[in-house]
Amino acid sequence: MFSRGYIPFPNVSPDVFTVHVLGYAFSLRWYALAYICGLLIGWRIVVALVRAPRLWPSEKAPMVPRQVEDLLTYVILGVVLGGRIGYVLFYDLPYYIKHPAGIFEVWHGGMSFHGGFLGVALALVLYTRAQKIPLLSAxxxxxxxxxxxxxxxxxxxxxxxxxxxxxxxxxxxxAFPGPEAQNCGPNWLTICTRQPSQIYEALMEGVILGAVLLWLAWRRGWLKYPGRVAGAFFVGYGLARFIVEFFRQADAQFITATDPAGNVISFGSLGGFSMGQVLSLPMIAVGLGVIWWTVWRAKRRAASAGKAQEKAGT
Incomplete structure (x- = not known):
């Protein structure tokens, strides 16, 4: 596989399968399947967590399995609407101002994780308020x-x-296919090969971050401190995305003759930050702030409990 000095792109169709009905073709794409499977796996993980009351504050889960199923509907809407709106606002707003109908053409791609995250956050706030569920534990x-x-x-x-x-x-x-992927610049004399940054992100955001969060939840008791695991997720995802952006090709709309790296914040000869990095920095800051707040809150409660015991002893 490595004898040619690179990995040929696997010949996998973007469609899982296609069904033809009355002259129309309906396809299930891998990206849609990833969303479906990711939501179903996430649903089962949350159900498993709420069925283990020992993990939660006062050994009481914040939800019951039925509520998790209802929450899934809110999450789906938050992911889809937030992801699309986020992409439009953060990554290609000038284009969509000129072509507003393109906002609804989701089959052409264009979803933002940070937008989807904000959409899910809003959906979570609305659902937990309606159901009187502890927001931070959810x-x-x-x-x-x-x-x-x-x-x-x-x-x-x-x-x-x-x-x-x-x-x-x-x-x-x-060696990714397509004229854009195969354009490594005039000084590139051989076939254009690129960093598989998608695999880097899959490993960092999915495998490593997922393993850390499961360990913190099941082995370290972090679910007993509402907000702490969410804070760890903010920090972990933000760091992973910030690092991977150094290996990822910037979106074409950000690349200019004066800034071929496609940075939205430039520090001159020192480089700059991409849009993904700019959006990740607040996540890291918020995550660190939430973790610090949960630690401070736990210490304050422990101190209050200690004083109460001293008074009871006297």
């Missing part, structure tokens, strides 16, 4: 359930041959 449960969907989504990105990385001569670099 957010912790969703945080543990999210990495499988991230993993599958990045694998689907790879199969679709999209969101590829920067040109590279590494032995595991991939």
């Amino acid at each position: 957010a912790d449960a969703l945080a543990v359930a999210t990495p499988p969907g991230l993993f599958l989504g990045r694998i689907a990105n790879f199969i679709n041959g999209e969101l590829w990385g920067l040109p590279s001569h590494l032995p595991w670099a991939v």
Whole structure:
């Protein structure tokens, strides 16, 4: 496989299968299947968590399995609507201002994780308020359930041959198909090969982050401190995305003659930050703040309990 110095792109159709009905073709794409499977796996993870009351504060789960099923509907709407609106606003707003009908053409692709995250956050707030469910504990449960969907989504990105990385001569670099992917610049004399940044993201955001969150939830008792696991997710995803952006090709709309790296914040010769990095920094800051707050809150409660015991003893 590595004898040619790179990995040929696997010949996998972007469609899982296609059904022809009355002259129309209906296809199930890998990306859609990734969303479906990710949501179903996440649902089962949350159900398993709420069926283990020992993991939660006062050994009482914040929801019952039936409520998890209802919450799934809210999450689906938040992911789809938030992901699409986020992509329009964060990544290609000038285009969609000129072509507003394109906002609804989701079959052409274009979803933003950060937009989907905000959509899910809003859906979670609305549902927990309506059902009188502790918001932070519900957010912790969703945080543990999210990495499988991230993993599958990045694998689907790879199969679709999209969101590829920067040109590279590494032995595991991939020759992605298409004229844009094969354009490594006039100084590139051989076949254009690129970093498989989708695989990097799948491993960091899906496997590593998922394993850490499961360990924190099941082995370290972090679910007993509402918000702490969600904070860890914010930090973990933000760091993973920030790092991977150094290996990922910027979106074409951000690349200019003066800034071929496609940074939205430039530091001149020192480089700059991409849109993905700019959107990830607030996640890291919020995550660290939430973790610090839960630690402070736990210490304050422990101190209050200690004083109460001292008074009781006297």
